[in-house]
Amino acid sequence: MAIHDDIPPPYSMVGTHGVFPKANHDERARFNFLANLNKHVAGTLGPGNRLAWEKRAKPKFVAERGREPVDRFEIRKAMNADPYHRFWSALKRNNMEMRQQNGRSIVLRQLDDLDARAREASGNGAGLELDPSITIPRYQKAVDIHCMPGSYHGEERPGDVSAGANYDCGIFVTTGGGMGALSDGGGQALAKWARETRPGWQPRRILDIGVTVGHSALPMAMAFPDAEVIAIDTAAPVLRYAHARARSLGVNNIRFIQANAEDLSRFPDGHFDWVQTTMFLHETSGIALPQIIREGARVLAEEGLMFHLEQPQYTPEMPLFEQFMRDWDAFNNNEPFWSAMHAVDLHDILADAGFPAASQFEAKVKAVVDEAIFPPSVEGEGEDFGRAAVWHAYGAWKPAAQAREAAE
Numbered sequence: 392m393a394i395h396d397d398i399p400p401p402y403s404m405v406g407t408h409g410v411f412p413k414a415n416h417d418e419r420a421r422f423n424f425l426a427n428l429n430k431h432v433a434g435t436l437g438p439g440n441r442l443a444w445e446k447r448a449k450p451k452f453v454a455e456r457g458r459e460p461v462d463r464f465e466i467r468k469a470m471n472a473d474p475y476h477r478f479w480s481a482l483k484r485n486n487m488e489m490r491q492q493n494g495r496s497i498v499l500r501q502l503d504d505l506d507a508r509a510r511e512a513s514g515n516g517a518g519l520e521l522d523p524s525i526t527i528p529r530y531q532k533a534v535d536i537h538c539m540p541g542s543y544h545g546e547e548r549p550g551d552v553s554a555g556a557n558y559d560c561g562i563f564v565t566t567g568g569g570m571g572a573l574s575d576g577g578g579q580a581l582a583k584w585a586r587e588t589r590p591g592w593q594p595r596r597i598l599d600i601g602v603t604v605g606h607s608a609l610p611m612a613m614a615f616p617d618a619e620v621i622a623i624d625t626a627a628p629v630l631r632y633a634h635a636r637a638r639s640l641g642v643n644n645i646r647f648i649q650a651n652a653e654d655l656s657r658f659p660d661g662h663f664d665w666v667q668t669t670m671f672l673h674e675t676s677g678i679a680l681p682q683i684i685r686e687g688a689r690v691l692a693e694e695g696l697m698f699h700l701e702q703p704q705y706t707p708e709m710p711l712f713e714q715f716m717r718d719w720d721a722f723n724n725n726e727p728f729w730s731a732m733h734a735v736d737l738h739d740i741l742a743d744a745g746f747p748a749a750s751q752f753e754a755k756v757k758a759v760v761d762e763a764i765f766p767p768s769v770e771g772e773g774e775d776f777g778r779a780a781v782w783h784a785y786g787a788w789k790p791a792a793q794a795r796e797a798a799e
C-alpha cells in the first residue's frame with residue numbers, strides 16, 4: 392500500500408511477532424494521532440524556533456549583552472524565556488509522554504498474556520542469562536529515560552517483560568516508521584555497512600552492548616548466521632523480551648546476557664571480532680563511557696571492528712543554534728548525559744583506549760528503508776523519500792600489536 396509522502400505510515404503497518412503487544416482500534420488511533428503530531432511538531436512547527444531566535448530572542452540577547460551568544464547553553468537560556476519555544480517544547484514533551492502512556496496502557500492491560508507468550512517463545516531459556524546481582528547504574532535509574540515509566544529496568548511485577556514490550560510497540564510511532572516495520576532498519580544498515588566495507592568478512596563473535604530488545608542485534612545476527620552474537624544489557628525486562636522476540640522471529644545465534652558493559656571481565660582479551668553500540672553511548676555517563684570503550688577495546692580481537700552509532704558530535708563547525716536544538720532531549724526528554732556526551736572528543740577517548748588516530752574513522756550509516764512501508768518511486772529505484780534515519784558512526788579497526796607499538 393502506498394502512503395502519502397507527508398504523513399507517517401499508519402500503525403496497522405507495524406511489524407509484529409509472537410510477543411508483540413496487540414493494540415485495539417482506539418489504541419492504534421491514538422498512536423496514529425501521536426505519530427502525526429510528532430511529525431508536525433518536528434517538521435512544521437520546529438523551524439519556528441529558528442524564527443523565534445533570529446527575530447526575537449537573539450536581538451534581545453544581543454541588546455542586553457552587547458555580544459552574540461558564545462555557546463549552546465546561552466541560547467537555551469534565552470530561548471527558555473521565549474513564548475514560542477516554550478509552547479513548542481511543551482508540545483514535544485507532552486507528545487512523548489502521551490506516546491509512553493499509550494504504549495504502557497496497551498502493555499499493562501495484557502501483561503499476563505505477554506508474559507505467558509514470552510515464556511512460551513523463550514522455551515527452556517537457553518540463550519538468556521540473567522543476573523539478579525547486577526546493580527543498575529545510577530545513570531540508568533536516576534530518571535525515567537526518554538519519559539519511559541521505570542526506564543529500561545523497571546518491572547510492573549517481578550519477572551515481567553513490560554519495559555521491553557512498551558519500548559518495542561512505541562518506537563514505530565516515535566520514528567514515524569522510519570526504521571521499518573520491525574524498527575530494525577538501523578541494524579540492517581549496520582550489517583550492510585559491514586558487508587560493503589569488508590567484503591567476505593566473517594566475524595566469529597560479535598558483542599552488541601546495550602541491546603535493549605534487539606532491533607540492531609537481530610539483523611546483525613541474521614547477516615552473519617555463523618557468528619555467535621553476545622548481546623548484553625543491564626536491564627532484565629528488556630532482555631527477557633528481546634530473547635522471546637528473537638526466538639519468535641527465528642533468530643537463534645544470539646545469547647542475551649545481563650551484564651554491565653563497564654566490566655566485561657567475564658570475556659577474555661581479544662574475544663570478539665566486532666564490538667558494537669547503537670544509540671547507546673549518550674545514555675551512559677562521563678565516567679562510564681570511557682570505561683566501556685576501554686573494556687570494549689580489551690575484548691576486541693586484533694583487526695576487529697569497534698563501531699559506535701550515534702547522533703553527530705558537536706564540533707566547532709556545527710552552528711551553535713543547531714547544537715542548542717540537538718540538545719533539547721538532554722533538558723526536556725530525560726536524557727541527562729546527551730548534551731555532555733555529544734561534546735566529548737570520542738577520538739581522544741578511542742585513542743586513550745588503544746586505537747591510534749590512523750585506525751579510527753567516521754562514517755554515515757543510513758537506515759535501510761523498508762520498501763513494504765515506503766515503496767520506491769517509479770522513476771527513482773531506491774528513493775527513500777527522506778524517511779531513513781541517518782546516524783553518525785565513530786569506529787576503529789583494532790591494529791595488530793606490532794602496528795600499535797610502531798604507532799606509539
Ligand SMILES: C[S@@+](CC[C@H](N)C(=O)[O-])C[C@H]1O[C@@H](n2cnc3c(N)ncnc32)[C@H](O)[C@@H]1O
Nearest residue numbers: 543601602603606607624625626651652669670
Ligand atoms: C538506547 S538503548 C540502545 C538501543 C539498542 N542498541 C538498539 O539498537 O535498539 C540503551 C540500552 O543500554 C542499556 N544500558 C545502559 N547502560 C548500560 C551498561 N552500562 N551496560 C549494559 N547495558 C547498558 C539500557 O538498559 C538500554 O537497554
